[in-house]
Amino acid sequence: MQFPFSVKRMLETELRFPQRFTNMVQRNYGLIFFNEGNKRSYDSNHALILDLIGVESSVRDIESFYKSKGINPRIYGAFLPMELEKLKPSLENNNFTIDLLPDRFYHHDQESSLMPIDGLRIERVRNLTIDVMEAIAMEFGGDYTLRVAERHLQHPSYHLLCGFWEGEMVSLASVGIFAGYSRVDDVYTRTDFRGRGFAGAMLHHLIQYHRQLSTNHLYLYSSSPESIRIYQKAGFSLVNLETPIWEAYKILQPIG
CATH class of the missing domain: 3.40.630.30 (Gcn5-related N-acetyltransferase (GNAT))
Structure with a gap:
C-alpha cells in the first residue's frame, strides 16, 4: 500500500540518507556526517543544523569538529522555514561562503x-x-x-x-x-x-x-x-x- 506523497517525508529521507555510506554523530542542535577516508565527498562530510536556537555556537562547533579531522567544514540546508535568514549572520561572522544551489527535486x-x-x-x-x-x-x-x-x-x-x-x-x-x-x-x-x-x-x-x-x-x-x-x-x-x-x-x- 502506498501512502500519499508528502514533501516533508521526502525531505526527511533526503536529510538522513548519507547514514548509508558515512559516519554520523548527533549533536543537540543537529547531525554531523563525516568520513576521514573520503574527505573530498561533500555528501560524506557535512552537517545539518536542525535547531535554530543558539546557532552561533552550533556553527563554531561544526567548524571545530571538522578542523580536528582535517576536513573542510560544510553545512547543508535542512529545509527549515527561515533557516538561511537565521543562520546567515553566524555563517558570515565565521567566514563561511554561502551558495544558493540550482538543484530541484522531482x-x-x-x-x-x-x-x-x-x-x-x-x-x-x-x-x-x-x-x-x-x-x-x-x-x-x-x-x-x-x-x-x-x-x-x-x-x-x-x-x-x-x-x-x-x-x-x-x-x-x-x-x-x-x-x-x-x-x-x-x-x-x-x-x-x-x-x-x-x-x-x-x-x-x-x-x-x-x-x-x-x-x-x-x-x-x-x-x-x-x-x-x-x-x-x-x-x-x-x-x-x-x-x-x-x-x-x-x-x-x-x-x-
Whole structure:
C-alpha cells in the first residue's frame, strides 16, 4: 500500500540518507556526517543544523569538529522555514561562503514515455569489478564517488544498476530504498556513448525494476536541463519547495 506523497517525508529521507555510506554523530542542535577516508565527498562530510536556537555556537562547533579531522567544514540546508535568514549572520561572522544551489527535486507520479533499447543489458551490480571501478573513477565523479559506492553497496537496500552494450559498461543508475521513499541517484552515461538513449532506457528500466521491489515513492534531484528533460519523460514532476536549497562551507586547507 502506498501512502500519499508528502514533501516533508521526502525531505526527511533526503536529510538522513548519507547514514548509508558515512559516519554520523548527533549533536543537540543537529547531525554531523563525516568520513576521514573520503574527505573530498561533500555528501560524506557535512552537517545539518536542525535547531535554530543558539546557532552561533552550533556553527563554531561544526567548524571545530571538522578542523580536528582535517576536513573542510560544510553545512547543508535542512529545509527549515527561515533557516538561511537565521543562520546567515553566524555563517558570515565565521567566514563561511554561502551558495544558493540550482538543484530541484522531482517525484515520480506519471507513467514513463521512455522505451528500452534492444541490446542494452542492464543488471544489478553487487560488487564493483575492475571495469566498473575504472569507469566510476574516470568518468562518474572520481575516486571519492567510487568510495561512496563501495561503502553504499554494503547496504542491502542500495541497488546499483549497470548497463552494458556489446560487453562494455556504458551507463549506470542507483536507487536506495528507505521507509516509504526511494532515492534515485548516480544516473550517468559514459561520454563516448551519450546521445544514444542509454540514460533514458536505464531510467525506464530502473522504474520497472523498483516496482518489483517496493511501492515506495520514487524521487530524485537535478540541476541539469538535459537530465531534467529525460526525467520528465520518465514521469517525474517538479516538487515545489518553500525553502531555498543552499550550502555553506569554509576552506581551511586543500584536500588532495
